[in-house]
Amino acid sequence: MSTPDLKARSPWSQLNDIQSVKISPKPHQPIDGGIRIPGSKSFTNRALIMAALAKGTSTLSGILKSDDSYWCIDSLNKLGIDTEIEGDVVTVHGCNANWPNTQADLYIGAAGTTARFLPGALAVAKNGNSVVKASKRMSERPVEPLIHALTDLGANIDYLEKEGFFPIKIKGDGLKGGAVRISGKISSQFISGLLLASPYAENEVSITIPDTIVQHEYVRITLGLMEKFGVTVEVSEDLNHMVVPQGEYLGQDLPLEADASTASYFFALAALTNGRIRITNLTAETNQPDIHMLEIYEKMGCQVIKGEDYIELTGTEQLIGGLDISMKEMSDQTLTLAALAPFASGPITMRDVEHIRHHESDRIRAICTELRKLGISVEEFQDGLTVYPGTPQAAILDSYDDHRVAMSLALIGTTVSGIIIRDPGCVSKTCPTYFELLQQLGISVEYVM
Numbered sequence: 204m205s206t207p208d209l210k211a212r213s214p215w216s217q218l219n220d221i222q223s224v225k226i227s228p229k230p231h232q233p234i235d236g237g238i239r240i241p242g243s244k245s246f247t248n249r250a251l252i253m254a255a256l257a258k259g260t261s262t263l264s265g266i267l268k269s270d271d272s273y274w275c276i277d278s279l280n281k282l283g284i285d286t287e288i289e290g291d292v293v294t295v296h297g298c299n300a301n302w303p304n305t306q307a308d309l310y311i312g313a314a315g316t317t318a319r320f321l322p323g324a325l326a327v328a329k330n331g332n333s334v335v336k337a338s339k340r341m342s343e344r345p346v347e348p349l350i351h352a353l354t355d356l357g358a359n360i361d362y363l364e365k366e367g368f369f370p371i372k373i374k375g376d377g378l379k380g381g382a383v384r385i386s387g388k389i390s391s392q393f394i395s396g397l398l399l400a401s402p403y404a405e406n407e408v409s410i411t412i413p414d415t416i417v418q419h420e421y422v423r424i425t426l427g428l429m430e431k432f433g434v435t436v437e438v439s440e441d442l443n444h445m446v447v448p449q450g451e452y453l454g455q456d457l458p459l460e461a462d463a464s465t466a467s468y469f470f471a472l473a474a475l476t477n478g479r480i481r482i483t484n485l486t487a488e489t490n491q492p493d494i495h496m497l498e499i500y501e502k503m504g505c506q507v508i509k510g511e512d513y514i515e516l517t518g519t520e521q522l523i524g525g526l527d528i529s530m531k532e533m534s535d536q537t538l539t540l541a542a543l544a545p546f547a548s549g550p551i552t553m554r555d556v557e558h559i560r561h562h563e564s565d566r567i568r569a570i571c572t573e574l575r576k577l578g579i580s581v582e583e584f585q586d587g588l589t590v591y592p593g594t595p596q597a598a599i600l601d602s603y604d605d606h607r608v609a610m611s612l613a614l615i616g617t618t619v620s621g622i623i624i625r626d627p628g629c630v631s632k633t634c635p636t637y638f639e640l641l642q643q644l645g646i647s648v649e650y651v652m
Contacts, residue, residue, distance in 0.1 A: 217635045241634055313337070319396040358378055386412070402449065417558050434451075463494045473516045483512070497514070
């Protein structure tokens with residue numbers, strides 16, 4: 204059983220006192236409803252960092268109020284950035300890359316986006332000394348490719364404990380710019396973190412990716428937001444070469460997209476229960492890579508309607524299996540698909556996601572372990588897994604302090620009685636209202652203090 208890192212939970216977390224949650228199917232009638240999904244974590248933290256670096260004031264509407272975004276805003280506040288939050292709207296008064304507080308001790312929790320976006324933003328300043336600490340798990344996740352690239356550009360960054368990992372100390376000496384290489388095979392966020400800082404280098408920055416990028420679309424999201432804030436990057440078609448000009452971000456008023464990753468759990472709910480779900484604040488035109496799960500649901504027999512301002516999915520009596528799928532570009536949904544797979548007509552294989560072993564948990568090992576507790580046959584391999592059809596049995600399951608493990612396993616409880624999940628509060632990392640939304644749709648959710 205995993206031990207939750209409660210220090211990494213923020214004041215926006217809602218279930219810290221809950222030991223477990225019991226999920227039970229909706230009685231008698233199928234799931235049928237429309238819901239609004241919280242804002243995108245990917246957009247929220249990118250936009251927050253750019254708005255803080257920018258000249259002028261930005262208003263960001265539709266932000267995600269989760270642990271990850273809380274710790275990002277908290278760090279910006281400690282650096283002297285003034286912010287005002289009203290509902291899901293935040294106003295950020297930018298510093299033009301000159302952080303008002305020159306000595307800052309920052310804690311970023313388990314926020315992987317902040318961990319990869321903030322170091323470069325701190326390094327570009329011409330003053331200041333900042334210490335950045337992270338949660339236990341985040342401090343076990345490598346950050347060396349990003350730090351190495353930033354130091355190649357002239358950043359002054361030291362590791363305070365283990366080489367290649369948080370905590371780190373950053374001295375604001377600015378970036379010289381020039382040519383730099385960075386790997387994209389562990390996390391696309393390393394590339395995004397380098398891109399975010401590069402406009403403030405003394406010279407243009409030429410970035411080469413010598414290997415592969417695990418999720419191209421997240422880099423494109425970064426590039427798109429940079430353009431909205433006033434910096435246009437020259438890119439090759441495959442994104443393996445990018446040139447960032449000297450420039451600066453300018454304050455903007457931006458509406459942010461709903462989170463396609465969170466939406467996918469509710470599409471999966473409709474798929475699993477032969478129900479219907481309409482997400483009323485998301486379109487299929489998004490660049491968020493997890494939107495491509497819609498294609499997987501269609502392959503499994505579901506019907507998808509893509510409206511101008513909504514997406515609707517209707518399930519099927521028997522999900523189609525016998526699939527072998529690369530999940531590389533939408534790896535966050537590997538566990539979602541794994542939760543659906545026992546109910547399909549044939550085995551489902553998910554490949555090309557070795558990197559998710561280094562996320563909030565070893566996600567491949569975690570989902571295989573928990574599915575076996577349910578009596579499901581699973582084959583685990585280094586970069587993925589195969590899940591075989593079966594009838595899940597009642598069980599007490601561990602969440603591994605990992606929001607995606609908890610949310611995926613909860614899906615099984617919407618159709619199988621007796622599913623209990625320990626430490627459901629970990630969903631606060633990206634969707635604190637997850638279980639509330641399930642309840643709105645008629646799913647029984649019982650909390651144990």
